[in-house]
Amino acid sequence: MPARSVATPPELPGFRYTRLLGSGGFSDVYLYEQDLPRRLVAVKVLASEELSDTSQAAFVAEANLMAQLSAHPYIVTIYHAAVAADGRPYFVMEYCSGPSLAEQYKRAPFGVADALRTGVRVSSAVATAHAAGILHRDIKPANVLTNSYGWPALTDFGISSAVDIELPSNTTTRDAATAPTAAAAATATGTIGMSIPWSPPEMFDDHPQPDVRSDVFSLAATLYTLLVGHTPFEVPGKPNGTVDLIGRIERGSITPITRTDIPRSLVSILHKGMAPSADDRFATAVDFARALQRVEMELSYAPTAIDVPNLTVLERVHDNEAAEAGAATRIRGVASVEAQPVAPPDAASADAAKDRGAELGADPTVIRRMPSVQPDGNPAPSVAAENTVIRPRATAEVEQEPTAVPAPRRRLWPVLAGAAGVLVLGGVVSSALLLAPEQPDAALAPTPSATSSLVTLGVPTPAAVGVTPSADGTSVTFEWENPEPQDGDKFVWNRSDGPNRGPKTPTGSTSVTIDGVDSNTQVCVEVLIVRTNGKLSTEPLEMCSK
Template structure:
């Protein structure tokens, strides 16, 4: 959509971010003469009640916490077109992902950032909220008189600790998510601790641990990642030991809490020595299976407390089939489900095109290095409109189209223009729904992407993942 002049009482300055479900604008609160960020639900999700509910739940989670290290919510409302929005603290210093991409961080700077993010997590946990999606892209920076300050953002996957004490649906970002979260197990604060350890690993080395790109791969992790010194030779051994302890797949072998991890990290950085009393996780005695309270049955005792009966710990392998089934079900859901729909990155050899797709889109066809089709059956892509998949290609044009030919079985669509792109969302009968986008990538070239799939989450995420990077 074209930029509206204002949302509520906030005048919009420019768009600063966009995802599958919402767009974020830099705006000015004219009454307070202050810069703010306005996050508004994308118009194609306005009728989805589950997405609206989760969007508003994120605002409530953020509102629960008054912390310097968590993005604050200052207002919430509904735009003239019915879309909910929330007004957030504006972070003018970019993201940790940006800084990692720009080059190696100095060790003291990395420790400072991880400490501040850890404080934000502690404040969330104290208010009964688990973040569940801690990653560099969700660590923002705000400029203060004394420097900048790291803040946690995006609680789109946030859950109350009461909810995650029960079995939960899998979710998270593969490179940073705890294995037990992927398996849909009961969660506690150690899931966020694992993710913070993964962020620390990336801050020190420039790369996420393990390098996994799918939740299925996370299920196979059975040991901490390789030493950080394999990626950056000057990482002190003491820091390496502390961070990798946070990345134990078995949560009982991790640091017991955030304070233990953060204190050990600061001590390792300050003294250059492994903190006194730290036993390497690999040398810790393993609890007997019958004593591990992972699969628990709880019942209220007469005293008002909870009695816990422990069952033998379920192996990760045994839970894979159940978890995979849960992933399939979750992928059909709304807000948050898109985070684990895409499992396989696909590139065109020696060209700047790429896209991420579901695992069952296993066939790829390339046309002279200028386009690709990834689908369930590339041979049938042109002739069978029931074939699910994606086409990504380049078009020579200086002007975005105002009309487009509807695919077979679909009705013509009204163009949705947004900045340098135009999108057509077709209504289709008896064939998979189609969405098509043209994006101007330079003066003479457009990126054309067409996605066929009945799952709206899959369509949007595949569409947004397509890239042209010359």
């Protein structure tokens, strides 16, 4: 099928056409200059050949989805949508002047630090979409642009899926199975589009049932591509057509990474993110981002903030009604909770949580106050303060078995499509974290009965046992204990006193001795608990000799 010719840009009041930015199977993107306010903008216009009711509905759906997420720093902002005088729908977006991630990795693979930082930021964007009840379903380097600040900006929600709408079965043509590349397959469309090199195996089922873990797969595949310079299931020097790639994806045959500067911990994270079974992947995009943060800390980099607006604790639970109806799982819109003081939990509550087998959550996440999407049209409660930091401490996350999905009777070779698919997603509900602003003056602090302590989830902080200097003052021994020990727990410690701050050192012991110290100098150490799953104490224990 010959490529579609680029249409003439439409005349838009208040905008002046500058040049073509790009063209796809169903739309063209042009650069315009807006008169007021004066700025360059990208305008996406539906191709005149695609003015069917279905295509127009899909185009409008993309604009509406992007509008819900536009306030996020790592998602392309949409400014306006309308229909041009010639009848073509269009929407006006933020112009991202930098190269896409695809252009960047093709010039040269990313350094580890840049890849980790980009991975956390894009994961933040994807997690924000998930919290709003939206799957992206086409995460790949070409769909992550770079804005004028050099930040990644996720775009192209053209095949994204909204909440609580049935997902149609995948349909194919004979051409799709023999298409040599994903690009060629785009001309043989079904009802579900995808970019094969970054797609999870469940998308190739006869009746695809993607969920948030499907986007996690594509996130991991994208990060692999940035680091290695080619897609994860592409084997240099061997056939890499559509059929070859699908077979490797379904088998989990990831091409080995040969770069020696990439830590094994990061390789393991990428493999887990691209596990053939969704049950073996990270449960959420936030979990994937936190794993990347741990690698940053392992390499002594400052962890990149996970920016998810009004983040609450997302617990995966069964939706009994949906299960009885034979549905898969679904995402519900995340409701924000107004900040308010909370009293500390009593001992009985804490014991009850332990009896339920609750698993403590993960690392702290920086929250930036931004508009959130409210389910069922309810108004959004106010948020107490901007840039609030959640410091998990007492609330527990309840374990949940993943919803079983019936095995498909057969598999069909997939195709890429521009039409929007929609889906039913897996049971996620929001439980509330109560946030309270820090008091600027200690004299104004509330009494213990009405404390505004921040609620925390996470691995507990070690408890100090004692600090013992030697008789001659040339060494100091620090001892601690694990308040909630679990099998396989270990510790990491480092010196934290001024210029002597040292690297993190793992240990299985509950004590460490620092030799060669000056008896007149204060010596301090920080200690964290490390779980077998890689989770760390939310806050370190710090002990000092004086």
